[in-house]
Amino acid sequence: MSEIAISSEDFGKFREFFYRQTGIHFDESKRYFVDKRLAERIELSGAETFRSYFSMLRFQSSGEELQTLTNLMTVNETYFLREDYQFKCLVASMLPEITARKRPGSLVRIWSVPSSSGEEPYSIALYLLELWPEIARWDVEIISSDIDTSILAKARAGRYSARSVQHVPAELLHKHFTALPGGEYQLSDELRQCVEFTRVNLAEPMDTRAYRNFDVVFCRNLLIYFDDLSRRKAAEVLFDALNPGGFICLGHSESMSRITSLFRVRKFPEAIVYQKPETP
Amino acid sequence: MGFVKRTPAAPGADDQRQRPRDCAGLAQSLDDPDPAVRRWAARDLAACPDSSALLAARLAGEPERAVRQAMLLTLTELADVAAVQGLAACLRSEDVALRNDAIEAMKNLPRALPTVMADLLADDDADVRIFAVNILEALRHPEVESWLLRVIGRDPHVNVCATAVDLLGEVGSERATEALHGLKLRFPDQPYIHFAADLALRRIQGEGA
Amino acid sequence: MNPARRILVVDDAATVRLYHRQVLERAGLAVEEAINGIEALEKALNAPFDLYLVDINMPKQDGYDFLRELRASPLAQAPAIMISTEAEEHDRRRAFEAGANHYLLKPIRPAELLACCHLLLGLGSAT
Numbered sequence: 001m002s003e004i005a006i007s008s009e010d011f012g013k014f015r016e017f018f019y020r021q022t023g024i025h026f027d028e029s030k031r032y033f034v035d036k037r038l039a040e041r042i043e044l045s046g047a048e049t050f051r052s053y054f055s056m057l058r059f060q061s062s063g064e065e066l067q068t069l070t071n072l073m074t075v076n077e078t079y080f081l082r083e084d085y086q087f088k089c090l091v092a093s094m095l096p097e098i099t100a101r102k103r104p105g106s107l108v109r110i111w112s113v114p115s116s117s118g119e120e121p122y123s124i125a126l127y128l129l130e131l132w133p134e135i136a137r138w139d140v141e142i143i144s145s146d147i148d149t150s151i152l153a154k155a156r157a158g159r160y161s162a163r164s165v166q167h168v169p170a171e172l173l174h175k176h177f178t179a180l181p182g183g184e185y186q187l188s189d190e191l192r193q194c195v196e197f198t199r200v201n202l203a204e205p206m207d208t209r210a211y212r213n214f215d216v217v218f219c220r221n222l223l224i225y226f227d228d229l230s231r232r233k234a235a236e237v238l239f240d241a242l243n244p245g246g247f248i249c250l251g252h253s254e255s256m257s258r259i260t261s262l263f264r265v266r267k268f269p270e271a272i273v274y275q276k277p278e279t280p
Numbered sequence: 281m282g283f284v285k286r287t288p289a290a291p292g293a294d295d296q297r298q299r300p301r302d303c304a305g306l307a308q309s310l311d312d313p314d315p316a317v318r319r320w321a322a323r324d325l326a327a328c329p330d331s332s333a334l335l336a337a338r339l340a341g342e343p344e345r346a347v348r349q350a351m352l353l354t355l356t357e358l359a360d361v362a363a364v365q366g367l368a369a370c371l372r373s374e375d376v377a378l379r380n381d382a383i384e385a386m387k388n389l390p391r392a393l394p395t396v397m398a399d400l401l402a403d404d405d406a407d408v409r410i411f412a413v414n415i416l417e418a419l420r421h422p423e424v425e426s427w428l429l430r431v432i433g434r435d436p437h438v439n440v441c442a443t444a445v446d447l448l449g450e451v452g453s454e455r456a457t458e459a460l461h462g463l464k465l466r467f468p469d470q471p472y473i474h475f476a477a478d479l480a481l482r483r484i485q486g487e488g489a
Numbered sequence: 490m491n492p493a494r495r496i497l498v499v500d501d502a503a504t505v506r507l508y509h510r511q512v513l514e515r516a517g518l519a520v521e522e523a524i525n526g527i528e529a530l531e532k533a534l535n536a537p538f539d540l541y542l543v544d545i546n547m548p549k550q551d552g553y554d555f556l557r558e559l560r561a562s563p564l565a566q567a568p569a570i571m572i573s574t575e576a577e578e579h580d581r582r583r584a585f586e587a588g589a590n591h592y593l594l595k596p597i598r599p600a601e602l603l604a605c606c607h608l609l610l611g612l613g614s615a616t
Contacts, residue, residue: 009486013450016503020524051453058450059420061390107284125283139284194283229388232353236323239346257528261381261549262346265527265558267534277346376551384548410574411546439574442596446504472596475511476504 004042006035010050014038017058022070022224023255037072041065063227070225074253080119080126080160081167083220086249087127089270090216094247098215099138101245108140111211111241112218115144115197118155119164120218122187125194130172143211145200152197158187202234211241221251223259235260245278303328310334315344322350326357336366339382340373348378352385364392368400371411383411387418394421401427406437413443417450429456432463438470445473449480456484493519494610495536499529499555500544500572505595509542512599513606526550526558533564540610541569542602543589545580553587560588568609572597 006014011031019025026034038050045065047053057065081087098108112121121144128135146152165173165185177185200207202222217238223231238248239262248263249271250256256263256274263274301324309321325331335351335358342348355363367389370382386393393415400412413431416424428451431444441463448456460477467473498509501524510520521538523529525547533541541559545552552571559567571589573580584592591605606612 007486009483013483017450020503023524023528055420055451129283135282140282141284141286193285196285229356236350236353255528255531257523257525257531257549260349261377261527262349265530265534272531272534376545376553380546380548380551383546407575414546439595443502446502449504470596471598472505472508475508479504479507 004039004050006038006050010054011035013054014050017054018069018073021066021228021258022253023258024073024253034073037069041069041072063230066227067225074221074224076221078116078119079164079167081123082119083252084123084127084167085270086218086220086273087124087131089249089268089273090124091127091132092270093268094216094273095132095134098245098247099134102138104137105139108138109214110140110142110216110218111214112142112144112195113146113200113202114219114222115146115152115155115195117151117160117164118144118158118187118195118197119160120144120220121155121195121197122158122191124218125191126168126172126176129191129194140194142195143198143214144195145198145211147199147201149199152199155195155197156192158192160185160187202237203230205237208237208241211237213243214241215243215246217242217246217248219248219250221254224251224254231259235262239263239276242276244276246276248274248276250274303331307331307334310338315347318342318344318347319350322347322354326354329358329360332358332360332362332366336363336369339366339370340375340378345377348381352381356385356388359389359392361392361395364389364396368396371400371408372405379411383415386415390419390421393419394423397427401431406440409435409437409440410443413440413447417447425451425453425455428452429459432459438467438473441467442472442476445476445480449476449483452480452484454484457481493517494539494612495519495521496540496542496606497521497523497529497532497538498542499523499526499547499552500542501525501547502544505544509597509602512602516603516606518606524548526552526555529555530558530562533559533567534562537564538567540606541567542606543569543571545571545573545575545584553583556584556587556589570605570609 011034015026042050042053045053045056047056057069110124112124115121121142125142128140144155162183162185165177176188176191180186202208219238223234226234242248264277266273266275306321306325306328309317312318322335325335332355335355339348339351342351355367364386367382367386370378373379397412401409403409416427428444428448432441435441445463448460460481464474464477496513496518498506498520500506506522510522513520521532523532527550543552543555556569556571559565559569568590569588570591570593571584572593572595574595581592590609593601593605
């Protein structure tokens, strides 16, 4: 089967649509990257021309093709301390604001969703333990959720590849992980105890009703793969899950501009995050 | 101090849904002085098929944007004729945020839209026609291109035509070529119209080239 | 040579953004884009612009709301031109109340846009 050539006009059309949907902008230097993946999807979808593929992509009610394409266009590897500038922001900026409002001895609650294989919630625990001076003064509850029970089992087990821990500083790796014979690393029981894993489907109201009174939510690199309506509904769930004044962090290439107006943009030195308004 | 774990998903400190969750109770809760109560009511009304008209009527008077968002989401889920009519009425509002939120909500109702679209495109108010063309972006309907061509063929208002040309750049076909040339002739002194029409023509003709 | 002044074009219509981009780039100005007030605020907070060109009707956060937030932020002094399809007197007033320095009606003519930008950027008259 011959490869479909993507013309300059086609690229422009696609690029505008994709930017509108996701906020991700492809400049000319990304032509090869984009064209290759587009051509692949056009062929796989059975469309004969870019035009017919684009029409399907644009109007498909399930939004499945756009999700598949978004997946192809984005890097979605998970590993420890991924996008750690947000964890820096957590300890340096978000938590100070949050704890200033709290009675001493009350609970700080953090929700990380999706948990995937646990790298994110464990990274949060690790960061708080090692780099938050106030950890001794506050009780912290970290809950992490995913729709997939087998990945939750993996997360609870806490066993990781060398690749997954490559960004963990050597002394912390040594302190909190045990190197295993096969080249993998086992996370310490101490850190594993820091996170409660639960099964949740964000799209299922019954699942999420009880998720409330959180101070910080991490929802990174999930909503970008949802269609418009599902994204909005998920955002409503996350909004309701937060305390007034609570914060939510998205993935580095994600933005509330494509999701909802419910949150306020907050700029901290380390990161831009979003905040639930303080007075309801 | 340090990390704690409790048994699964700690319940919220207070459950804000006090009144009975039947549809009549929920409707009453829409008048509650507490915006959190109103918000939950608006969300839960998604389970009450006849609530569209009520929700639509409450939209304009609701001061809290978060409550309004919940109402709009529910209207989007109910997606019936009353919902789309109620949303269409918001297009005339002077409240810019409400108008734009309603436009967005309508874009999520592709099946219900055709019932109101023809009227909106023929509205006396040019602004309403602009919003209607804007909403067309979400419709996969065989009539869409025809509607757009009719707009650029006849609408006297330059900004209504401009909005239509923008959309033709994305969804236009060979059918639009003649009408696009005609549009340029209709507005010889409008550089934006020429720019947008030329872009649409290039997009239509330049495929696979 | 001074670095080019940076302008943020805020409009949900891609063709409109492209049109303004071309006009402004030809005049040696650097242009970035945002599709609504939320994205505009994020970009501005990350790297403040010399001038904002702001549409009114956009999803999720409209131009008035964005201007109000801009004026309440550390970026309060930045010049902003509001652009709109709406010609009523009360729309102009609302724009100025929200913090616009100037108000232009769509569709915008290149010369008028440039003159207005140059004025607000303090670049003297455009030739």
